[in-house]
Amino acid sequence: MKLYRQPLKTQKQPMLKYSISILFLLCFFNGWAQDDAINLSPQDTIVRQQTYGLRVGVDLSRILISQTSEDYSGLEIVGDYRLNQKLYIAGELGNEKKTKQEDLYNFTTSGSYLKLGIDYNTYENWYGMNNLIFIGGRYAISSFSQTLNNFQYFDTNRYWNPDTFPNGSTDARKFDGLTASWLEFVFGLKAELFSNLYLGGSVRIGFLMNNKAAADFPNLFIPGFNKVTDASKFGIGYNYSLTYLIPLYKKGPKKNKGDIENEQ
Amino acid sequence: MNKSVFAFIILLGVILFPACEKDDICVDGDTPLLVIRFYNEADTTSTKNVTNLRVVGLDQTTTVNTFSDRTSADSLAVPLRPGATSTTYLLIANSADEEEVEIGNTDTLTINHETKEVFVSRACGFVANYENLTPSLDTDTDNWIKNIEVISSTVENSETAHVKIFH
Numbered sequence: 059m060k061l062y063r064q065p066l067k068t069q070k071q072p073m074l075k076y077s078i079s080i081l082f083l084l085c086f087f088n089g090w091a092q093d094d095a096i097n098l099s100p101q102d103t104i105v106r107q108q109t110y111g112l113r114v115g116v117d118l119s120r121i122l123i124s125q126t127s128e129d130y131s132g133l134e135i136v137g138d139y140r141l142n143q144k145l146y147i148a149g150e151l152g153n154e155k156k157t158k159q160e161d162l163y164n165f166t167t168s169g170s171y172l173k174l175g176i177d178y179n180t181y182e183n184w185y186g187m188n189n190l191i192f193i194g195g196r197y198a199i200s201s202f203s204q205t206l207n208n209f210q211y212f213d214t215n216r217y218w219n220p221d222t223f224p225n226g227s228t229d230a231r232k233f234d235g236l237t238a239s240w241l242e243f244v245f246g247l248k249a250e251l252f253s254n255l256y257l258g259g260s261v262r263i264g265f266l267m268n269n270k271a272a273a274d275f276p277n278l279f280i281p282g283f284n285k286v287t288d289a290s291k292f293g294i295g296y297n298y299s300l301t302y303l304i305p306l307y308k309k310g311p312k313k314n315k316g317d318i319e320n321e322q
Numbered sequence: 323m324n325k326s327v328f329a330f331i332i333l334l335g336v337i338l339f340p341a342c343e344k345d346d347i348c349v350d351g352d353t354p355l356l357v358i359r360f361y362n363e364a365d366t367t368s369t370k371n372v373t374n375l376r377v378v379g380l381d382q383t384t385t386v387n388t389f390s391d392r393t394s395a396d397s398l399a400v401p402l403r404p405g406a407t408s409t410t411y412l413l414i415a416n417s418a419d420e421e422e423v424e425i426g427n428t429d430t431l432t433i434n435h436e437t438k439e440v441f442v443s444r445a446c447g448f449v450a451n452y453e454n455l456t457p458s459l460d461t462d463t464d465n466w467i468k469n470i471e472v473i474s475s476t477v478e479n480s481e482t483a484h485v486k487i488f489h
Contacts, residue, residue, distance in 0.1 A: 163447045210448075211353060211437075211448055211449060211450040212348060212351070212353065213353035213401070213404055213449065215355065215387070216387070217386055217388070218379065218401060219404075224403065224406075225405060226437075226448060226450075227405075274439075274440075288444050288445075
C-alpha cells in the first residue's frame, strides 16, 4: 500500500510519466527500423533474360573452296539449338566431292555426312552479349564412294621404263557402298556480328571408329572427316560458319544456390 | 571480346593444322622381280650354273640392270613389264664378243603374264603383281634351254623362284 500510494503524489505530472513510457516504446521500434535501413546488399530486380532459339547457317569455307578449286565441291549446313545456359544440341549436314592427285594415282571421293552432338559454352557473357567459346563432341557418319580415275605402277626398276612410271588402266574403277563413322572433338567460337547474325569457326579432331573400305583400294578421304592417314585413326577438319539465330523464346538464367540464400 | 581476336585464333588454327602431315615417301613396297633358277637337265633336282650369261630385253640397247653381265650364276631376277601382256628376254649363254659380234648361244624367252595392280600405301600407290605366267621359248636349231617349268604362276615377291629353266 505504501508503495502504491507514493506514486499518487506525482499525479500532477501524468504526461511526463506517459512520455517516458512512449519514449521507451519508440526506442524499441527504432531498433527495428534501423535494421531495414542499413541493408547494404539490395537485390537486383532486373531479370536478365537471354534469347533461346534455333541457329542455322552454312560453312563459308566449303562454299569458297568450291568456287576457287576445280577439284572440290562441297556444302555444309550447320545448326544448333540451345538447351540451357551453357548447353546446345549441335549438328552438321554436308556433301563433298573431292578429287586428289597423288604422285602416281588420281582418285575422286564423293559422298554425304551427318554429325550430331553437343556444344558447351565456356564463355561468360556480359549482360546483352551472346557470344560463344565452346567445346563440343560429335558422333559422325558418312556414306560415300571412291573412284580411282587413273594410276601408274610404282616400280623402282627402270629397265623397261627409264623415263616414267608405266601407266596402269585408265578405265575408272568405282568403289561403291563405303561407310565410315567417327567421334569428333570440336573447339570453336561464335561471335554475334549483328542482331542474331553470327560468324563462327571451329577446328575438329576426328577419331575414326568404323571404316568400311573396298578390298582393293582403301578410303583415303572421307567426306566430313577429310584425309585418312596411313596407320592413324585421327583426322583434322575445320569450318567457318555464318549462322542466323531464329529466336523462339526468352528465359532467365537459372538461379544458383548463392542467390537463393541472399534472398532469405 | 574483340572480334578480330576471334578471327585471328581461328585463322592460326587453320594454318597450323595442315602442316602436320606425314612425309609422303614410299618405303612400303615395290613391284617384284621375276626369279628364274637354272637346273641341271640331267639331274632335275640340282642347280647348275650358266656360264657367262648375258641378259638383254627385247629391243633394249643395254643389258638388264639386275644382273652382272657375263657372269656365271644359277639364278636370275629380271623385271617384267608392268601393264604389258608379255615380256621378252634374250638369254645368251657363253656370251663373248668376237670382232664386236656376239658369239654366245642366244635363246629368246617370252613370258606371258597378266598384271594385277595392288595398292600398297598412300605414298607408294599401286605396285604390279603378275598372274598366269606362261613362258614360251623361240625354237631354233641350237637351244641351250631344254625345258621350262613354272613353279609359281603368280609373282607377288622376289624371294622365291617362279620359273625353273633346265639346261
